[in-house]
Amino acid sequence: MIPAPFLLYLGHSSDFAGIKTSRGLAVFRPEDCVGEFRHDDCPLSVGLPRMTIAEGAAAGAKTLVLGIANSGGVMGADLVADATAALEAGMNVAAGLHQRLRDVPALKALAEAKGLQLFDVRDPPADLVVGTGYPRAGRRLLTVGTDCSVGKMYTTIALTRALQARGIPADFRATGQTGILIAGEGVPVDAVVADFISGAIEMLTPGRADRGWDVIEGQGSLFHPSFAGVSTGLLHGAQAEAIVMCHDPVRESMRGLPGRKLPGIVECLAANLQVARLTSAHVRAVGVCLNTSAMAKDAIAPLCEAIAAETGLPCVDPMTMSLDPILDMLDA
Amino acid sequence: MIPAPFLLYLGHSSDFAGIKTSRGLAVFRPEDCVGEFRHDDCPLSVGLPRMTIAEGAAAGAKTLVLGIANSGGVMGADLVADATAALEAGMNVAAGLHQRLRDVPALKALAEAKGLQLFDVRDPPADLVVGTGYPRAGRRLLTVGTDCSVGKMYTTIALTRALQARGIPADFRATGQTGILIAGEGVPVDAVVADFISGAIEMLTPGRADRGWDVIEGQGSLFHPSFAGVSTGLLHGAQAEAIVMCHDPVRESMRGLPGRKLPGIVECLAANLQVARLTSAHVRAVGVCLNTSAMAKDAIAPLCEAIAAETGLPCVDPMTMSLDPILDMLDA
Structure with a gap:
């Protein structure tokens, strides 16, 4: 530490x-x-x-x-x-x-x-092994995104704290340098050797039997051509029963790739669920989290309502709004 | 060298x-x-x-x-x-x-x-950069698979030599240790740091203007929970206009994972094309290659015909049968 x-x-x-x-x-x-x-x-x-x-x-x-x-x-x-x-x-x-x-x-x-x-903190563990995808005990939620740097870490920590506030055991599982410094531990998944991506996440989130949650910080995006391999291995290693989609509504192009449009949220949810099913057959999406810090205040609620209607999922800004609708969905 | x-x-x-x-x-x-x-x-x-x-x-x-x-x-x-x-x-x-x-x-x-x-030969290059997915010139074919070790390297080399035999410029682009030793060069993609998977393949297969082909050795499988991250980055970095699916008909479970069934060929083709489209909008499948070395001789032709009928693609063993049907499809 x-x-x-x-x-x-x-x-x-x-x-x-x-x-x-x-x-x-x-x-x-x-x-x-x-x-x-x-x-x-x-x-x-x-x-x-x-x-x-x-x-x-x-x-x-x-x-x-x-x-x-x-x-x-x-x-x-x-x-x-x-x-x-x-x-x-x-x-x-x-x-x-x-x-x-x-x-x-x-x-x-x-x-x-x-x-x-x-x-x-970017040093990966020395004793990594390849993942197996074999079922393990415990409840896991993974944040995913339409792009890099859309608020996955903030969302993951906010969800962890909201679960804890309900008296539910929950641990933030960090996968990037900032998250690792905040948590005091974690695995810098973008720095592991490619063969060990899913194995590193299986090691980060071993089976647990306390009915508590591992809330796992996602990385990259399935739609980012630079980093989708990392996102894929994360989905397979996480073996998540729930995913939360993170999105930045004012982002005009994929991070670092001017001219490449972000995917639609519905399309992005479907792709993440499809990949996740390889190791978690009953995975479901439970919410959409937006970073609204650059939006006009009066535009936020209508956007959340529109995305909720489009996806059938609760949509909130995890830093300024209650996460209760997402936790309720998780509980349902 | x-x-x-x-x-x-x-x-x-x-x-x-x-x-x-x-x-x-x-x-x-x-x-x-x-x-x-x-x-x-x-x-x-x-x-x-x-x-x-x-x-x-x-x-x-x-x-x-x-x-x-x-x-x-x-x-x-x-x-x-x-x-x-x-x-x-x-x-x-x-x-x-x-x-x-x-x-x-x-x-x-x-x-x-x-x-x-x-x-x-497992040393990755020191000067890797992240991939971009930006369009580049040249024609590229990538082998993909239902599993690891189903004949992707053999198929890739056989396709390269078959193209060359038709007088078409073609280069085998190796991504694993055996392929690298055979080619004398290449990138050991499973050994690169996770952030650089697609970038390593973009470096391995830069744009070319001679109407020749880069024939790229695939790794792993989108359906292998240990290595799908590598396969995903390979698909994005390759920016292939054509893929060939490799399969081992006698394999009973995913390599190293007893009890996990292989995906169906049609399902596996669809998933690979979907992932590939992120960087190659018009990618198409042009064939299925089987490793029939463990099969009874009289069972091979009926199986190839059945898979051809199911997929609408030519299906051959690249080591014992002509690759002409696949090259014709590539040319079509």
């Missing part, structure tokens, strides 16, 4: 999407975040007090979280310098970048010298 | 499926294979003269190919000892095991000392 509390790193980022890991921690684990560190050229904030490295250490931060996605995932000199300063100040350092912290010799040596830890 | 000719290693193998890489080389590159090396407890043969390491070297073998799949992919002491003997005799060593030759310190040191090479 990565020692909390955290100082959240924004660095020089000027791209809202680029600080999503820091923002996710600020949203879902505010009690574990003492502040944010950003350089003067960073126009963004996650709403926490701005602190220098020294101020963060003095405020009790045990780990600097490099919660940013920089171009290509490679650490620049500025990032290494800031991580070095954190280690010098007595903090551990965590990151989910493609390039590993431990592969930077200066950071590795300094961490060892100071008795501190470097956490590379 | 791995220097030929080869000495093919069978070692202590007693499992027919376990020597498929050595057998594939013996079948498709017989002119490059001087002999086979096997211990006294190995009851198998690929039909080549049996040779000791020294005899293989004297016969001109430049590379010992460890063409076996051992349990777990880890090299035992016997395998390391035999590879050491080959290096001592002046041969390079090639393998497609999960454990890399270069990760065995004694082999690495000896190869360096002797100026010889170790080839780990």
